Amino acid sequence: xxxxxxxxxxxxxxxxxxxxxxxxxxxxxxxxxxxxxxxxxxxxxxxxxxxxxxxxxxxxxxxxxxxxxxxxxxxxxxxxxxxxxxxxxxxxxxxxxxxxxxxxxxxxxxxxxxxxxxxxxxxxxxxxxxxxxxxxxxxxxxxxxxxxxxxxxxxxxxxxxxxxxxxxxxxxxxxxxxxxxxxxxxxxxxxxxxxxxxxxxxxxxxxxxxxxxxxxxxxxxxxxxxxxxxxxxxxxxxxxxxxxxxxxxxxxxxxxxxxxxxxxxxxxxxxxxxxxxxxxxxxxxxxxxxxxxxxxxxxxxxxxxxxxxxxxxxxxxxxxxxxxxxxxxxxxxxxxxxxxxxxxxxxxxxxxxxxxxxxxxxxxxxxxxxxxxxxxxxxxxxxxxxxxxxxxxxxxxxxxxxxxxxxxxxxxxxxxxxxxxxxxxxxxxxxxxxxxxxxxxxxxxxxxxxxxxxxxxxxxxxxxxxxxxxxxxxxxxxxxxxxx
Numbered sequence: 001x002x003x004x005x006x007x008x009x010x011x012x013x014x015x016x017x018x019x020x021x022x023x024x025x026x027x028x029x030x031x032x033x034x035x036x037x038x039x040x041x042x043x044x045x046x047x048x049x050x051x052x053x054x055x056x057x058x059x060x061x062x063x064x065x066x067x068x069x070x071x072x073x074x075x076x077x078x079x080x081x082x083x084x085x086x087x088x089x090x091x092x093x094x095x096x097x098x099x100x101x102x103x104x105x106x107x108x109x110x111x112x113x114x115x116x117x118x119x120x121x122x123x124x125x126x127x128x129x130x131x132x133x134x135x136x137x138x139x140x141x142x143x144x145x146x147x148x149x150x151x152x153x154x155x156x157x158x159x160x161x162x163x164x165x166x167x168x169x170x171x172x173x174x175x176x177x178x179x180x181x182x183x184x185x186x187x188x189x190x191x192x193x194x195x196x197x198x199x200x201x202x203x204x205x206x207x208x209x210x211x212x213x214x215x216x217x218x219x220x221x222x223x224x225x226x227x228x229x230x231x232x233x234x235x236x237x238x239x240x241x242x243x244x245x246x247x248x249x250x251x252x253x254x255x256x257x258x259x260x261x262x263x264x265x266x267x268x269x270x271x272x273x274x275x276x277x278x279x280x281x282x283x284x285x286x287x288x289x290x291x292x293x294x295x296x297x298x299x300x301x302x303x304x305x306x307x308x309x310x311x312x313x314x315x316x317x318x319x320x321x322x323x324x325x326x327x328x329x330x331x332x333x334x335x336x337x338x339x340x341x342x343x344x345x346x347x348x349x350x351x352x353x354x355x356x357x358x359x360x361x362x363x364x365x366x367x368x369x370x371x372x373x374x375x376x377x378x379x380x381x382x383x384x385x386x387x388x389x390x391x392x393x394x395x396x397x398x399x400x401x402x403x404x405x406x407x408x409x410x411x412x413x414x415x416x417x418x419x420x421x422x423x424x425x426x427x428x429x430x431x432x433x434x435x436x437x438x439x440x441x442x443x444x445x446x447x448x449x450x451x452x453x454x455x456x457x458x459x460x461x462x463x464x465x466x467x468x469x470x471x472x473x474x475x476x477x478x479x480x481x482x483x484x
Contacts, residue, residue, distance in 0.1 A: 011048050011055075011151060016236040018158050020150040022143060025162035027154060027234040035063070041147050048151055058111070059147035068148060080127040081134060088125050096122040102145075112146030119145075132432060154235050156207040163203060163231065171200040171231075172370050173395050175443035177423050179204065182366055183211055185448040186391045190215035192363040193356075195383055197221040197250070197376060199369045202232035208366065209241055217244040219353060219362070221253070221380065223371070246353040253379050256354055357383050365390040373447070374403045378410065384451050392447040400447045412454030420445050 011017060015030045019038050026038050032046050043063045048055070057065035088094075097119060105115050119141055120126055126134060142148075152158060160176035182204070188194060188211045196218060198204040205220055209232070212218070220227050227247050255261040362384045367376055373392045384390060390413075394400045400418055407413050421443050425436045 009052055009153075011045075011051055011053060013049050016154055016234050017045075017048075017053070018152050018154050018162065018234075020152050021148065023165075025158060025165070027159065027162060038149065041149070043149075045151075051151075053151060053153040056148055056150045059149060065149070081129065081131045085129055085133055088128055094123055094125040095119065096124070112142070112148075115145045116141045156210050156235075159206070159231060159234055160203060163201070171203050172368065172393075173442075173444060174200055174203065174368060174393060175421070175423065175440060178393065178421050178443040178446065179207055181419075181421055181446055182368070182391045182393060183207060185389060185446065186364045186366050187389050188212065188364065188366075192216045193219075193361065195219045195221065195357075195362045195365045195380060197365075197367045197369055197380060199223070199228070199371070200231070202227070202229035204366060204368050205229065206232040206235045206237075209237060209245070210235060214238075214241045214244075217246065217356065219246045219248060219356060219383075221248055221250050223250045246349070246356060248350065248353045248357060250376075252354075256357060257379065257382055261354060361385040363388050367391070368393040373399055374406050377403055378406065381412070381451060386451050386453045388451050390449055390451065393444055394447075395444045397445050400445050403447055407449065410454075412452055413449040414452050416447070416449040418445060418447050 011030055013030055013032060016027060017030050019026045019028060019036070021039050024039060028036050028038075028045075030045050030049065032049070033044065035042050035044060041059050043059045043065055045065065047065045048057060051067065056068045058068045060066055102115065102119075105118070116138065120138070123137075126137065129137065156179070157176060160171075160174070160179050163171045164173075164175055186194075188208050190211075190213050192212060193216060194208055194212070196205050196208055197220075205218070206229075208218060214237075222228070252261055360383050365377075365380055365384050365388075367373055367380065367390075369376060373394055377390070377392055381390065392400065392403065397418075397420075404416060404418055407416060423443060424439045427434055427436055
């Protein structure tokens with residue numbers, strides 16, 4: 001176990017790693033002889049294999065990576081610093097190096113750190129700037145001229161930050177702090193049986209799988225022809241994590257709740273094309289016997305052709321064409337049988353997932369979908385056991401308000417809460433910590449609650465008693481008369 005843990009901390013070929021430069025992230029597969037384009041830099045990851053995750057690399061002129069050496073950085077203590085910046089004028093003439101000079105330095109192969117040092121030496125206003133302004137100037141120039149990349153291990157925090165910054169539409173603008181709230185309110189932990197319905201490219205599913213650590217079972221509800229797990233594949237989970245991952249189509253939920261679901265109605269090919277194992281074995285035997293027969297016939301024909309005249313050449317060509325056609329037909333039949341075998345396995349897995357849902361003892365429900373949450377939640381709550389949490393995410397507040405009202409009318413839930421998370425980043429530096437000027441406009445809304453046993457008879461009587469208490473005495477008599 002210790003050896004496996006150490007191996008997991010090192011970059012291996014075939015892993016999915018995340019490249020980091022400043023606040024920019026990008027998930028890429030680690031493959032040899034494959035060029036990666038990241039932040040206008042092209043390089044290969046061959047030299048990164050074997051290093052520990054979190055290592056910082058420099059991009060060389062030939063596109064390779066080499067670990068960055070720890071060198072003494074230029075400090076502002078050895079340089080003069082001004083008291084304020086009131087006398088500095090941004091007229092564009094303070095830097096003696098031109099763009100052509102900087103380009104010539106790059107062409108000579110000079111590293112970015114040396115270029116930054118020359119920019120500092122050729123700046124006429126650098127010594128007049130304050131200490132903080134000098135640090136800011138150095139940081140800005142390093143970001144522009146130093147090709148430094150850090151390779152980190154994928155995690156929920158990193159991938160959610162990456163998706164929210166690069167492609168927020170694919171995850172329906174689910175911010176990373178909102179995702180953390182979903183995992184907390186949903187009580188996601190190892191050993192649970194969770195139901196997940198999401199259209200966030202598999203980000204929520206991957207977060208749940210990471211939190212559960214391969215223990216327990218997850219049922220993913222998906223719309224359309226199949227589940228989308230693009231973000232889930234970026235986590236790089238081992239194969240045992242997928243053993244307890246099940247999937248079920250949303251289109252069959254109503255028939256499952258009504259008890260009309262059968263094996264024939266599950267999404268697959270028609271019954272005459274779906275084969276059982278016994279039928280497949282029989283067809284395989286048939287195929288082998290037919291192939292043996294054709295081989296014997298072809299060998300007999302070729303033996304007879306040897307004893308014939310010059311017309312043998314044309315007959316040989318015809319025999320080769322016939323053999324080529326037979327081989328092609330054989331390959332087509334094998335492809336058809338392979339396709340039928342996969343369909344049979346998929347139908348078998350869906351049948352097992354339907355059996356798990358029929359138990360109606362899920363430990364939690366997470367919904368983060370682009371569809372309206374009300375019909376989804378009302379149908380999927382049937383599979384959740386009593387005294388279990390559920391969380392629904394939506395980018396807008398109005399659909400969740402309608403869902404909140406429907407749940408209050410329906411009953412069977414307690415501790416209903418509709419919340420919005422507020423996030424603001426802070427710069428934390430010596431003597432200059434302050435909130436950042438820019439912040440996220442909104443991270444969406446969450447509707448959470450806990451399921452309880454729904455007793456329809458008691459709920460009707462309690463509603464009637466509440467109506468009697470709220471109505472005036474004159475109307476209360478009419479209600480009593482109607483009841484009689």
